[in-house]
Amino acid sequence: MLVIGIAGGTGSGKTTVVDKIIQQLDIEGMNILSQDNYYHDNHNLTLTEREALNYDHPKSIDFDLLIKHVKALKNHEPIEQPIYSFVTHGRTGDHVTVEPKNVLVVEGILVLTNKELLKEFDLKVFVHADSDERLIRRIRRDTQERGRDLNEVLHRYQTTLKPMHQEFIEPSKNEADLIIPNMRQNSVAIDFLTTVIKNSLRKH
Ligand SMILES: Nc1ncnc2c1ncn2[C@@H]1O[C@H](COP(=O)(O)OP(=O)(O)O)[C@@H](O)[C@H]1O
Ligand SMILES: O=c1ccn([C@@H]2O[C@H](COP(=O)(O)O)[C@@H](O)[C@H]2O)c(=O)[nH]1
Numbered sequence: 001m002l003v004i005g006i007a008g009g010t011g012s013g014k015t016t017v018v019d020k021i022i023q024q025l026d027i028e029g030m031n032i033l034s035q036d037n038y039y040h041d042n043h044n045l046t047l048t049e050r051e052a053l054n055y056d057h058p059k060s061i062d063f064d065l066l067i068k069h070v071k072a073l074k075n076h077e078p079i080e081q082p083i084y085s086f087v088t089h090g091r092t093g094d095h096v097t098v099e100p101k102n103v104l105v106v107e108g109i110l111v112l113t114n115k116e117l118l119k120e121f122d123l124k125v126f127v128h129a130d131s132d133e134r135l136i137r138r139i140r141r142d143t144q145e146r147g148r149d150l151n152e153v154l155h156r157y158q159t160t161l162k163p164m165h166q167e168f169i170e171p172s173k174n175e176a177d178l179i180i181p182n183m184r185q186n187s188v189a190i191d192f193l194t195t196v197i198k199n200s201l202r203k204h
Helices: 016-025 045-049 063-076 129-145 150-169 171-175 187-203
Strands: 002-007 028-036 079-085 091-100 103-107 123-128 178-181
Touching: 002 187, 016 028, 016 123, 016 187, 028 063, 063 103, 063 187, 091 129, 103 150, 123 171, 123 187, 129 150, 150 171, 178 187
Parallel strands: 002 103, 002 123, 028 103, 123 178
Antiparallel strands: 079 091
């Protein structure tokens, strides 16, 4: 199994890049594990308390479970992936069964910050977009798709998102084998990444 880690700041375009790779690779045997489904469950807290949490610090992620799932899939075992809701800031209680396939993509803002998880990756990618562009994309997405208002997005950006990005996410770029500039549609980079994955698959 080929395991690819794809990181990058919020709004950098990780999900978009993964979707394009899926289209171009055109293979059936590919799984995507999103770090977003591995936020710790905080249902012991009230919604107001959950809203106030820092979701951009590595400690907000249940890396033990994520790494356990990556190892299980590499070991040809199915996993029960939890489902997370950005509206309630918690696990929904539902799970989806993921069967092992030839390629596993693990994507999320913090996936290149964890030393144990890094050991599981054959290829490490960082998607880059400047912070102003990412903030604009985040405002649009969170107000349209994640039930937030402008004040919430800007408050979170100033208090946790920006400082955590500078402390943890941006430095994790140094771990990457490949950096994808994604300020605009970048079909050359997507073609290149697809070719690298195809070549790696031949060796696996
Ligand atoms: N190259 C790009 N140019 C313009 N908009 C983009 C580009 N890549 C992604 N977007 C948009 O930015 C938003 C965030 O992208 P997404 O892939 O969800 O980012 P991430 O998964 O890194 O948070 C989406 O609305 C997406 O359509
Ligand atoms: O309950 C939550 C959990 C996370 N967030 C924010 O999500 C982004 C990461 O998702 P991307 O899809 O990579 O943008 C992170 O910056 C958290 O701040 C949240 O708002 N609520």
